[in-house]
Amino acid sequence: MAPVGPRSGDAIFANVERVNAELFTLTYGATVRQLLTDLEEVEEVNKQLDQMGYNIGIRLIDEFLAKSNVTRCVDFRETAEVIAKVGFKMFLGVTATVSNWDADGTCCSIILEDNPLVDFVELPDTCQGLYYCNILSGVIRGALEMVSMKTEVTWIRDVLRGDDAYELQVKLLKQVPEEYPYKDDE
């Protein structure tokens, strides 16, 4: 049977079960609020959000690969394109764009115009250092780590802090070759 080609983000999104984005937005808001009450330090909350995102990312990648049928990406450029066009669409229902490639092709920016996480949100003065959507950076980092790419993901622009779009910088640190958990000769 011939292998099925990769499906577009829209096609997959149309086929998965969906829920109202507002439930998602409000639940995320409740999570951030709980973290702020418990941890109190904005830096700690950022770290915890990143960690939660990482935990999600390592499981999300399985679902992503299963549903999207993408073939192995040839290089990091393709990886970034797939994340922006297929990944974000499939889970969040929005498409992102990739830009600002550096000379090596190891560092790029993923730009989100529309972000379902931040509907109805405004950052108060006491939380100015908070990266509200930091869970997204953890998700990308976790997912890519499971496919053998160690990356560093940071926020360049954040609408809640006054910019005009959400921009994430994804930097490929190294490709880790796959290790088998058992020895061949045993």
Next chain:
Amino acid sequence: MIGVGKIKQYSNVLDKPLSKGKQEVSLSAFAFLFSELVQYNQTQVDNIAELERRLEDAGYAVGARVLELLCHRDKGNRRETRLLGILSFVHSTVWKVLFGKVADSLEKGTEHEDEYMISEKELLVNRFISIPKDMGTFNCGAFVAGIVRGVLDSAGFPAVVTAHFVPVEGQQRPRTTILIKFAEEVLRREARLG
């Protein structure tokens, strides 16, 4: 300046136009987020009652906001003053918006005057959750119970809301019942209104 960026920037989040509420995300995105919420709370508590309380508190915040959003957007800023009115609002409108369908059933308790039950065969939040045996009667539906409590409280109908599993014969997974116990003042007011 011609060709300025597509998105109009609003300095105040309250000036932004309210969306129609039709945007969707995938169920798995919500399920992942909810599972992280539960896992985080598990690290912060020592016992199940605390865990349920924390999930309920998270849901309470969601409920309060959902009420404001729906009242403004769908009901034209009219508010419910009668008990049955607010119950059917929760059972139909709130459930439809949050979970995509109306709740399976709304019943009045037979033993007590102040108890009502909303039942659901399988709560959306519980779809991908399995409870280990040593956690006993813990139900992640406590989050939904919190949402209902948030809606009722903000609408002026204080109540104690809890989620329970009710085994149903012929069905492998038990169905979930949200038990709503209204406060004294609500019943007195309802009786006065006739």
